[in-house]
Amino acid sequence: MVFKCQDNSFLKEFTSTVIACNKINAEEVIEDKNQSYGVILEDTILFPEGGGQPCDYGFLNDIPVRKVLRREDQAIHYVSNPIEIGTTVKQTIDWERRFDHMQQHSGQHLLSAVLEQHFNAPTVSWWLGEESSYVELDTHSLSSDVIKQAENMVNELIREGRKVSVTIYPKNTPENILNEVRSVKGLPEDHKGDIRVINIDGIDSNMCCGTHVNNLSQLQMLKLLHTEKSKRKDKVLLHFLCGNRVLKRLETCIDREKQLTVLLNNHPAQHCDLVEKLQKNVKLLNKNLQSALKELALSDAQKLKNSQPLPKYFCLHRKDAEIDFMNTFIRELGPTDVFLFLSVGDEKKDGNIMLYGKEETIAELGTKVCDLLEGKGAGKGNTFRAKVSKMAKRKDVEKLIIEYFNNH
Numbered sequence: 001m002v003f004k005c006q007d008n009s010f011l012k013e014f015t016s017t018v019i020a021c022n023k024i025n026a027e028e029v030i031e032d033k034n035q036s037y038g039v040i041l042e043d044t045i046l047f048p049e050g051g052g053q054p055c056d057y058g059f060l061n062d063i064p065v066r067k068v069l070r071r072e073d074q075a076i077h078y079v080s081n082p083i084e085i086g087t088t089v090k091q092t093i094d095w096e097r098r099f100d101h102m103q104q105h106s107g108q109h110l111l112s113a114v115l116e117q118h119f120n121a122p123t124v125s126w127w128l129g130e131e132s133s134y135v136e137l138d139t140h141s142l143s144s145d146v147i148k149q150a151e152n153m154v155n156e157l158i159r160e161g162r163k164v165s166v167t168i169y170p171k172n173t174p175e176n177i178l179n180e181v182r183s184v185k186g187l188p189e190d191h192k193g194d195i196r197v198i199n200i201d202g203i204d205s206n207m208c209c210g211t212h213v214n215n216l217s218q219l220q221m222l223k224l225l226h227t228e229k230s231k232r233k234d235k236v237l238l239h240f241l242c243g244n245r246v247l248k249r250l251e252t253c254i255d256r257e258k259q260l261t262v263l264l265n266n267h268p269a270q271h272c273d274l275v276e277k278l279q280k281n282v283k284l285l286n287k288n289l290q291s292a293l294k295e296l297a298l299s300d301a302q303k304l305k306n307s308q309p310l311p312k313y314f315c316l317h318r319k320d321a322e323i324d325f326m327n328t329f330i331r332e333l334g335p336t337d338v339f340l341f342l343s344v345g346d347e348k349k350d351g352n353i354m355l356y357g358k359e360e361t362i363a364e365l366g367t368k369v370c371d372l373l374e375g376k377g378a379g380k381g382n383t384f385r386a387k388v389s390k391m392a393k394r395k396d397v398e399k400l401i402i403e404y405f406n407n408h
């Protein structure tokens, strides 16, 4: 069975008759209550998912369809309410979505053909994503030079406006004839009937059930983005955009560039230099801050050392400091009988803490303090160190310490 959407992939409206309508069992519709009934029509312009191409969205009269699946030689339209058998329905299609899929899918056929024939990188699978798509290639790497060359070749062929056509082979066509035809996915196991082959004039013949453009010029252009390691050994994923997606991406990039130009107050060509400079400045400022905080740690420690009488316990928090601050403080103070609770980091976020005291006090308070601040840490002898995630609870720790020393 060849569906109407395959016979004429440019039809945006079509009238057909309902030949079956079945309630879908509960487990299948769990994700979406609008898919409770499966409607089968005499024919359809709504493409059922297949060959790597997602299904179409559209309407049966005014009932929305957001899922169409193929079962053997029939397309099932998932809808919220039953439609009586024999009803004539007007099908309409979300054309923007469909034409986008046609551009990505035909673009994939063209890209795969060029990569296989000129760069010895056959396609083993592909994915049509919501943002970008990719082909999975049977090669261990692709140089940036090869990517540039392939992109140029593909766009040259698009400019030439080669024809794209469909040939139907009867189902009993001998294997040796079909073997001449390349196929990414092969035929699905439940395939019935004739075999459909997509030809790009002078370039490629490929068994496929998808909907395609009829001239390469309708692809506008194809942009290769980046490669990524596949989960499978010795395979590479090459991401691409085709058609209107290239313009959309360019628009997003230009908008972002405009915003950066205002924020950075310079010419786009200088954005990277300026950001690099800013990053270096931040690093330097932080270095200066940490050395100022070190001075502060020394002076804080001296102050405590000289206080008369010495307190039983001492709590100190420095928001902008790092672990170094606590180490410097303890080093400068030297051995002491004062119990210390030191902490660094933003009060509203996470940070680091250090407890110092008698071994039995550390053993009793260490884990309790750590739990209060939702941290992870360990004690050893006179000290307990931890990385904590709830610095906001610091006041509760102080309360716990006051209580402890009231009783000891």
Ligand SMILES: [Zn+2]
Pocket (backbone or CB within 6 Å): 051, 105, 109, 207, 208, 209, 210
């Ligand atoms: Zn295909």
